[in-house]
Amino acid sequence: MYTAFFDLDGTLTNPKPGITRCIQYALERLGYPVPHEDDLVWCIGPPLHASFKEFVGTDELAHRALELYRERFRDVGLYENEVYAGIEETLSAVAASGRRMFVATSKPKIYADRIIEHFDLGRHFEHVFGSELDGTRADKAELLAYALGQTRVDPARAVMIGDRSHDVTGARKNGMTAIGVLYGYGTLTELTEAGAHHLCAAHPDVVPHCAVLAGSP
Structure with missing residues (x-):
């Protein structure tokens, strides 16, 4: 079987609302341009560290972006989901x-x-x-x-x-x-x-x- x-x-x-809004939050906090949520759907699924690196360029900044993402995701973004x-x-x-x-x-x-x-x-x-x-x-x-x-x-x-x-x-x-x-x-x-x-x-x-x-x- x-x-x-x-x-x-x-x-x-x-999970689109939660994931895209948390990505927007992280990029805004780092001072990067914030794409529209519809332009972030390619980030849904693959490991986020690699996706963030596409935006910020280095592993160090991608790690910081992921920390900021989780700052919002763990209490808010996680439930922006259906x-x-x-x-x-x-x-x-x-x-x-x-x-x-x-x-x-x-x-x-x-x-x-x-x-x-x-x-x-x-x-x-x-x-x-x-x-x-x-x-x-x-x-x-x-x-x-x-x-x-x-x-x-x-x-x-x-x-x-x-x-x-x-x-x-x-x-x-x-x-x-x-x-x-x-x-x-x-x-x-x-x-x-x-x-x-x-x-x-x-x-x-x-x-x-x-x-x-x-x-x-």
């Missing part, structure tokens, strides 16, 4: 076959846990895997390797479901099946070029894909 790993941002929840409509039904349908389910997100685990708890999604998942505040396991391939080891799941019998290229490449590097979802923040081109095995226009489409995989020899 296949084990399902779900990304968080752009897959289970829509669960995608119908995601509860999709998760229940995926779980109906009895398969194991986990969250695997580049977001720090301390925040991911609070988001999952806030939206009462924890009952669907055995565990939430996330990065550490110091950046450990922010890389999706590293995170998934760690999660597979901790759960003792055979990667050949595991699927990663996410909306960005790093979800797909992380899965493929670990020998997992990669399902790209198109309702989040990754484009069709991004997910295709990354090598997604399957693409889903809406999250209910994940269910039949998982059913087919579960029935594979």
